[in-house]
Amino acid sequence: MSQIMVLGAGMVGVSSALALQARGHQVTLVDRRGPGRETSFGNAGFIQAEAVEPYAIPRDLRTLLSYATGRSNDIVYDPAQLPRIAKVLLAYWRNSAPARHRAIAATYARLAQRSTADHQPLIAASGQDNLIRRTGYAQVFRDGSVFDGAAREAERLKAEYGVRVTAKDAATFASAEPGVKRPVAGALAWDDTWTCADPGALTAGYADLFTRQGGRFVDGDALSLTQSATGWQIDSAEGPVEAEQVVVALGPWGPDLLKRFGYRVPMLWKRGYHGHFDSPTPLSRPVMDAQNGIVMTPTTRGLRLATGAALVDREAPAEPRQLERGAKAVSDLVDLGPRVQEVQWFGHRPCLPDMLPLVGQAPRHPTLWLNFGHGHQGFTLGPTTALLLADAMDGQRDDLATALAPASRPAAIH
Numbered sequence: 268m269s270q271i272m273v274l275g276a277g278m279v280g281v282s283s284a285l286a287l288q289a290r291g292h293q294v295t296l297v298d299r300r301g302p303g304r305e306t307s308f309g310n311a312g313f314i315q316a317e318a319v320e321p322y323a324i325p326r327d328l329r330t331l332l333s334y335a336t337g338r339s340n341d342i343v344y345d346p347a348q349l350p351r352i353a354k355v356l357l358a359y360w361r362n363s364a365p366a367r368h369r370a371i372a373a374t375y376a377r378l379a380q381r382s383t384a385d386h387q388p389l390i391a392a393s394g395q396d397n398l399i400r401r402t403g404y405a406q407v408f409r410d411g412s413v414f415d416g417a418a419r420e421a422e423r424l425k426a427e428y429g430v431r432v433t434a435k436d437a438a439t440f441a442s443a444e445p446g447v448k449r450p451v452a453g454a455l456a457w458d459d460t461w462t463c464a465d466p467g468a469l470t471a472g473y474a475d476l477f478t479r480q481g482g483r484f485v486d487g488d489a490l491s492l493t494q495s496a497t498g499w500q501i502d503s504a505e506g507p508v509e510a511e512q513v514v515v516a517l518g519p520w521g522p523d524l525l526k527r528f529g530y531r532v533p534m535l536w537k538r539g540y541h542g543h544f545d546s547p548t549p550l551s552r553p554v555m556d557a558q559n560g561i562v563m564t565p566t567t568r569g570l571r572l573a574t575g576a577a578l579v580d581r582e583a584p585a586e587p588r589q590l591e592r593g594a595k596a597v598s599d600l601v602d603l604g605p606r607v608q609e610v611q612w613f614g615h616r617p618c619l620p621d622m623l624p625l626v627g628q629a630p631r632h633p634t635l636w637l638n639f640g641h642g643h644q645g646f647t648l649g650p651t652t653a654l655l656l657a658d659a660m661d662g663q664r665d666d667l668a669t670a671l672a673p674a675s676r677p678a679a680i681h
């Protein structure tokens with residue numbers, strides 16, 4: 268049994284705290300806000316067992332031109348930021364080359380495919396089955412040629428990974444979703460995905476389970492972390508907190524803390540927005556409007572529209588044009604109803620250029636452990652990498668854990 272401090276109470280940190288607690292360690296979870304209030308609060312709520320391949324940068328000229336000219340709503344960027352992110356984008360681009368991406372996906376698929384099974388015991392033990400829908404989601408397409416291409420790609424994923432996906436023609440989709448106002452060219456039904464009606468509440472519910480089982484949550488600033496002769500210490504609202512080992516699960520803020528200990532972790536922050544609408548349109552499952560880069564998830568707060576990626580400065584103020592464009596685009600599919608009044612939320616997908624989360628021991632500090640960089644799928648993968656991390660901290664490491672470990676990835680952390 269060891270005393271362990273987990274820094275960051277998003278889905279990844281809370282899941283890590285639970286996995287370490289289950290192995291008999293004495294765990295303190297630290298956050299400067301409550302559990303599940305940042306990126307794990309505002310995402311689209313998909314637990315994506317179908318996300319077997321991580322998002323690569325497209326390499327076809329047509330798509331790149333649509334990004335460059337601002338025609339795509341999937342990815343937008345601030346030209347002033349390009350020089351600052353050029354190096355990390357270039358590394359991401361290199362890793363998006365087909366052969367490299369295939370090798371990365373071989374690891375990624377093993378994580379994604381067990382994600383729902385790894386969430387299930389936590390959903391059950393925290394008593395939150397009411398938040399989970401196991402209907403999958405629909406991806407709709409407006410142009411026949413784009414749909415045909417996507418259906419071929421879905422067939423490939425089905426053949427290579429066994430993903431459960433069905434192509435539906437316009438009439439079949441219309442009868443499944445009678446609330447959708449306008450015919451679409453076709454839809455893909457991804458059946459392996461679970462979706463959550465309140466991602467922040469699910470994360471907070473997992474944290475409640477951790478404290479009910481004897482874990483401790485403290486309000487503290489991770490950036491106050493110092494190393495002592497016997498271990499680690501941070502300042503918290505309850506005074507200094509000490510532990511023999513530390514886990515950094517700070518999502519988008521992981522690199523900030525590691526910099527203080529001499530590490531460089533190149534990260535691409537892909538910002539996303541959400542907004543809720545009091546929509547009268549019933550949807551049997553969440554719907555992604557693939558060509559407009561927007562997802563619609565029924566949640567406890569209303570119909571949540573979540574956007575694609577904005578490559579902007581992490582500290583830049585809210586500029587939700589993607590959300591506004593997306594809302595305008597989907598208003599011909601559903602009656603959105605009035606926008607729920609709320610402070611504009613945005614968060615950052617913490618993406619590493621090799622598209623894999625960083626899980627394992629810090630290269631030069633044997634009692635400092637990392638679990639962050641889950642990019643587009645941290646809500647999905649939190650419980651899975653938490654189990655791998657807990658194994659590694661207990662000295663067990665299989666080939667999957669080795670593939671994610673900092674020691675195997677000198678370009679991801681140095």
Ligand SMILES: Cc1cc2nc3c(=O)[nH]c(=O)nc-3n(C[C@H](O)[C@H](O)[C@H](O)COP(=O)(O)OP(=O)(O)OC[C@H]3O[C@@H](n4cnc5c(N)ncnc54)[C@H](O)[C@@H]3O)c2cc1C
Pocket residue numbers: 274275276277278279280297298299300301302303304305306307308309310311312313314315487488489490516517518519520537538539540541573574613614615616617639640641642643644645646647648
């Ligand atoms: C619009 C959008 C849609 C998305 N949709 C999905 C989806 O459908 N499915 C999916 O799997 N993923 C999705 N993602 C990605 C997913 O949300 C993230 O990968 C995931 O939430 C990351 O979890 P985390 O625990 O690593 O980070 P976070 O949830 O951000 O947690 C980090 C924690 O660290 C704390 N922290 C930071 N700095 C300090 C400090 N100095 N001191 C103390 N505490 C600190 C923060 O308060 C926070 O609680 C989406 C992301 C966005 C932006």
